[in-house]
Amino acid sequence: MKPTSFVESVNCAIEGILYTARTQKHMRHHFLAALVVLVAALLLRVTLLEFMLLALAISFVLFAELLNTAIEVVVDMISPEFNPMAKLAKDVAAGAVLVAAFGTAIMGYLVLSKYIFPVEKRLLAMVGTGSELGILVSVILVLIAVIILKGVTGSGTPLKGGVPSGHSAVAFSIATSVTLQTQDPLIALLCLILALMVSHSRLLLKIHTVRELVYGALTGISITVAVNLLFNAFA
Ligand SMILES: Nc1ncnc2c1ncn2[C@@H]1O[C@H](COP(=O)(O)OP(=O)(O)OP(=O)(O)O)[C@@H](O)[C@H]1O
Numbered sequence: 159m160k161p162t163s164f165v166e167s168v169n170c171a172i173e174g175i176l177y178t179a180r181t182q183k184h185m186r187h188h189f190l191a192a193l194v195v196l197v198a199a200l201l202l203r204v205t206l207l208e209f210m211l212l213a214l215a216i217s218f219v220l221f222a223e224l225l226n227t228a229i230e231v232v233v234d235m236i237s238p239e240f241n242p243m244a245k246l247a248k249d250v251a252a253g254a255v256l257v258a259a260f261g262t263a264i265m266g267y268l269v270l271s272k273y274i275f276p277v278e279k280r281l282l283a284m285v286g287t288g289s290e291l292g293i294l295v296s297v298i299l300v301l302i303a304v305i306i307l308k309g310v311t312g313s314g315t316p317l318k319g320g321v322p323s324g325h326s327a328v329a330f331s332i333a334t335s336v337t338l339q340t341q342d343p344l345i346a347l348l349c350l351i352l353a354l355m356v357s358h359s360r361l362l363l364k365i366h367t368v369r370e371l372v373y374g375a376l377t378g379i380s381i382t383v384a385v386n387l388l389f390n391a392f393a
Pocket residue numbers: 182184226230237238239240241242244245246248249252
């Protein structure tokens with residue numbers, strides 16, 4: 159039935175948002191990311207203008223995901239069977255969300271980095287600069303820990319599958335070592351992206367689950383930080 163009042167129209171719009179949140183996992187990820195960014199913005203006491211920019215960028219992503227879902231629903235209604243034009247319409251709509259999300263990530267970085275980087279720099283200084291020997295020892299200990307953990311959990315082979323992911327552990331160990339060596343938050347961010355890409359590739363190849371990758375990352379980071387703390391304490 160068509161809405162007859164303003165309140166009913168608003169209700170229909172909210173139902174559309176709820177439908178999108180219920181059926182589209184990307185929408186739920188966008189909401190979660192928006193929550194994290196807005197809470198971080200409040201805690202970091204960004205300026206009013208910066209908060210407005212963040213809010214605008216977040217709204218833009220949510221707006222794009224809602225339109226993408228609307229297009230998907232219409233395409234599914236018109237063409238439930240496989241159709242190259244249906245594919246094109248859905249791919250273009252998904253592209254719009256990707257562009258919006260990419261722009262928002264850049265906006266978030268530009269606004270929040272100047273607040274987060276100084277805190278990160280202080281934390282890195284507390285762990286101390288990594289040494290060449292510390293880097294080597296970390297990687298060797300990470301490899302030994304991965305083999306022992308795989309043996310204990312009885313999963314995977316030394317180079318493939320199981321808990322934790324060896325690729326993820328080594329990638330995050332190297333990322334942590336480079337971060338400590340350079341003490342530079344931007345380098346840390348770039349290394350984190352590289353380590354995430356290595357881990358993601360193992361997920362795409364269906365060699366590991368997210369849980370195995372997270373355990374791998376935690377193994378790599380914790381051992382590398384512990385080794386560097388020890389080296390610096392006895393230096
Ligand atoms: N009827 C169809 N004909 C041809 N290709 C389709 C059709 N339906 C879906 N696809 C292809 O599958 C992809 C995913 O479409 P789907 O409807 O499953 O959206 P989704 O899983 O919600 O993805 P997202 O929201 O991430 O774009 C589309 O981008 C398109 O390439």
